[in-house]
Each structure stands twice: as structure tokens, then as C-alpha cells.
Amino acid sequence: MLRIILFVALLLSAQLTFGQSAKKPLRVGVVGLVHSHVNGILNKVYKQQNQADIEIVGIAEPNRDLAERLAKRFGFDMKLVYPTIAEMLDKTKPEAVTDFGRIVDHKKTVEACAPRGIHVMVEKPLATSFADAQQMEALSKKHKTQLLTNYETTWYGSNHKAYALANTDKVIGDLRKIVVHDGHQGPKEINVNQEFFEWLTDPVTNGAGALFDFGCYGANLSTWLMHNQRPLSVLAVTQQIKPDIYPKVDDEGTIILTYPKTQTIIQASWNWPFARKDMEVYGQTGYVFTVDGTKMRIRLKDEKAEHLAEATQADAPASDSFTYLARLLHGETKPDELTSLDNNMIVMEILDAARQSAKTGKAVSLKPKL
Incomplete structure (x- = not known):
């Protein structure tokens, strides 16, 4: 009987381990590199090599010089970098994007992502005007996508x-x-x-x-x-x-x-x-x-x-915004009000x-x- 109990325990443990290892990270696209808060996600993925919850599948940044400087600093492949949001989205098909561009460009990101069913998290604040925010809200609700704002x-x-x-x-x-x-x-x-x-x-x-x-x-x-x-x-x-x-x-x-x-x-x-x-x-x-x-x-x-x-x-609610984003979209945590x-x-x-x-x-x- 003891052997049977031990065998069942080992089987359950193996299944749990397999389930954890088989869990796929959230496929994330990065839009813009001109906001220095982008260092957070680059450091998490490429320096800490903590990719259990997210994976960067593409980066949209027209400034090639800036992208090359950051690639050298953090060690990502320049093959990930695309000159436009549309090309990055079409080629890499992310589940969500994190926006590290100019605040005024947040609306363009939502305009590109929402119709494709891609969730968006922007750095604070949401927009440069309430009018832009209203248009972004309408797109997000129409296409049933998440539109989140990250604050430290x-x-x-x-x-x-x-x-x-x-x-x-x-x-x-x-x-x-x-x-x-x-x-x-x-x-x-x-x-x-x-x-x-x-x-x-x-x-x-x-x-x-x-x-x-x-x-x-x-x-x-x-x-x-x-x-x-x-x-x-x-x-x-x-x-x-x-x-x-x-x-x-x-x-x-x-x-x-x-x-x-x-x-x-x-x-x-x-x-x-x-x-x-x-x-x-x-x-x-x-x-x-x-x-x-x-x-x-x-x-x-x-x-x-x-x-x-x-x-x-x-x-x-989480240790950082990227972990939270992955857990939210994987249905592992409830939405955060902030x-x-x-x-x-x-x-x-x-x-x-x-x-x-x-x-x-x-x-x-x-x-x-x-």
C-alpha cells in the first residue's frame, strides 16, 4: 500500500512539474524604445533571463541607431526590430504589446493593435488628451481588448x-x-x-x-x-x-x-x-x-x-507590470483597478x-x- 501511495505522489508531482514547464510565456511586442522605462522589460528578459512569464517576439522602432545601442547593452537580436508597428505585428503576431513610445503616439498603437485583437499596456499617462483617450477606449471596447496603463x-x-x-x-x-x-x-x-x-x-x-x-x-x-x-x-x-x-x-x-x-x-x-x-x-x-x-x-x-x-x-498585485500582464491575460489573476x-x-x-x-x-x- 505504501508503494502505491508513493507512486501516486510521484506521478502527481511529475504531472505538476510538466504542467508548469509546459506553460508558454506571453508573446509580447515592444512598441517604441524612446521611453527609458523600456529598460525594465529589456532587463527582465535579457539580463535577469526571467522569461517564465513573457517573451519578446518583436520590437517596433524606426530609430535604428537607438535600437542598436540598446541591443548592444541588453543583448537582444536586431532581427527582432522592425521599422513600423504594422510590420512588427504582422510578422511576429504578439498576444499583447507594451508601449514605450511618446505619449502622443499611444493612440496610434491602439489603432494598430485593437482591430487585430492585440492587448495593449502603455506607460503612464494613458494619452495626451481626454479626447484621444475616448477614442482609444472606444476601440478597446469595440474589439474586446485590454487597454492598461502602467505606473511604477x-x-x-x-x-x-x-x-x-x-x-x-x-x-x-x-x-x-x-x-x-x-x-x-x-x-x-x-x-x-x-x-x-x-x-x-x-x-x-x-x-x-x-x-x-x-x-x-x-x-x-x-x-x-x-x-x-x-x-x-x-x-x-x-x-x-x-x-x-x-x-x-x-x-x-x-x-x-x-x-x-x-x-x-x-x-x-x-x-x-x-x-x-x-x-x-x-x-x-x-x-x-x-x-x-x-x-x-x-x-x-x-x-x-x-x-x-x-x-x-x-x-x-504582482512584482512588476509584465508579470501582472501575463497573469491577467492567462486568467491567473483578477484585474487591478490602478x-x-x-x-x-x-x-x-x-x-x-x-x-x-x-x-x-x-x-x-x-x-x-x-
Whole structure:
């Protein structure tokens, strides 16, 4: 009897191992190499050689010199590189694409992919205008494809633990104020590459300067914490503190979102003394601060001082956006609200209103949806 039990156990173990090894990675196409966040997927696949969940089957990039530089750095074959999205899609047939091009070109990527039934994940923000975002949304829904937006902060365990404390456990009471700080010293100051710098500092290709580049994080997190509630009004102030470096766009932006019983203050800047992505969430009876991806500070009612807390990677939906994308499309995880199209349509409405408010000096009221 013992031998039979051992034999069955070994058989089940072998079947499990075979099932795991036979699982195919998600076939991913990369659109554009001009956004330096592309280093993340290239590093994952070619340096860490962690290809269990994704496989890069093609790259669309017309700048041959840039592609060759990155090929030399990361070790991918230049045979993967195609001059156009259409050719890359037709020749390699990916299941999904990740877009690392200019924000203004996100719409073109969706226009090429959605009719082919190919899912798309873009780097934040979703688009340069709410109008473009609406067209992208319509295409995605028509062709029943995923259209996701990736933010670094989505993969911070601290943000998800803060959300749970505020909204699931409700330990700080009803939300009253959310303050989000995002940014760094400036693109030039942190030495981004020239291809990235050129479009990031152009209002046409990026939508704005720091206002869009980092204001989108706060809009994304606030919309999530407020259960996709659209704010009543949006007020924004921008400045050009370094016009000699950034003559076309703002490098400092503050956005105030007004909800019926809550305010959100988004502080987006290319003038911080160091890089930061942190958040303060205040309720009626306490607060939760996220310091970075794991560290937190919490003070609750009747506590005389705040205490430290630590989140883990397990508190986030996945370790990174590419692992999440593969799991989502393979049906192994539920959709994440921060990357979702519903959330990011509201983000785009907020950013559009913020740009208009900064230009006119007046708050913009968001009309109720019919």
C-alpha cells in the first residue's frame, strides 16, 4: 500500500512539474524604445533571463541607431526590430504589446493593435488628451481588448496596504484629505537620454511637463482611493522655475481635486531635491503615510504618536507590470483597478481639466456623467 501511495505522489508531482514547464510565456511586442522605462522589460528578459512569464517576439522602432545601442547593452537580436508597428505585428503576431513610445503616439498603437485583437499596456499617462483617450477606449471596447496603463506605484506594496487600511479595514475613518508627492530633480538633472528628453519636454508629445509626467500618479491614486468617484472640480497652478532648461513646458505643478467631503492635493515637480513617490491619506480618526514602496507611518485615534509599519511585495498585485500582464491575460489573476481603463479615463479627464485650469487661472468644474 505504501508503494502505491508513493507512486501516486510521484506521478502527481511529475504531472505538476510538466504542467508548469509546459506553460508558454506571453508573446509580447515592444512598441517604441524612446521611453527609458523600456529598460525594465529589456532587463527582465535579457539580463535577469526571467522569461517564465513573457517573451519578446518583436520590437517596433524606426530609430535604428537607438535600437542598436540598446541591443548592444541588453543583448537582444536586431532581427527582432522592425521599422513600423504594422510590420512588427504582422510578422511576429504578439498576444499583447507594451508601449514605450511618446505619449502622443499611444493612440496610434491602439489603432494598430485593437482591430487585430492585440492587448495593449502603455506607460503612464494613458494619452495626451481626454479626447484621444475616448477614442482609444472606444476601440478597446469595440474589439474586446485590454487597454492598461502602467505606473511604477501600482507595484508598491505600501500603497495597497494603505488602501486596505483606509477602505477595507476603515481604521482611519472617512477620508478627508489625500496628498500625493511625485517627481525628481528634473529630466536633465537626472540625465535621461536625449531621445527621452526631447519628447518628454514637448507639450505636444507629452501633453505638458511635470503636470502630466508626475501629476498622473496622484490622479491615479486618488481616483482609486475614492472608488472611481470623479471630482467635482479641478484647480491647477503651474510654474516654469527653470525656463532655461524647460522653455516649452511647466516644471512645477500643483493640482487640487475637490470631492463632496474630501480634497486631494497633487504635488508634481521636476524640482524636488531628490526623487520621491509618497502619499499621505488622512481620515477622520487617523492617517496613513507611505514613505516608499514598503515603509509606512501610521497614527490612529487615541495614539499619542505615530508608529512605523512595513508592507511587502505580496501586498501588491504582482512584482512588476509584465508579470501582472501575463497573469491577467492567462486568467491567473483578477484585474487591478490602478491599471484599469475605467480609472485611467478619469485620470485623463482630471489632467485635461488641470491643463485648462493652469492656463486660465480658474477652477474647472467636471460635469456630471449622464
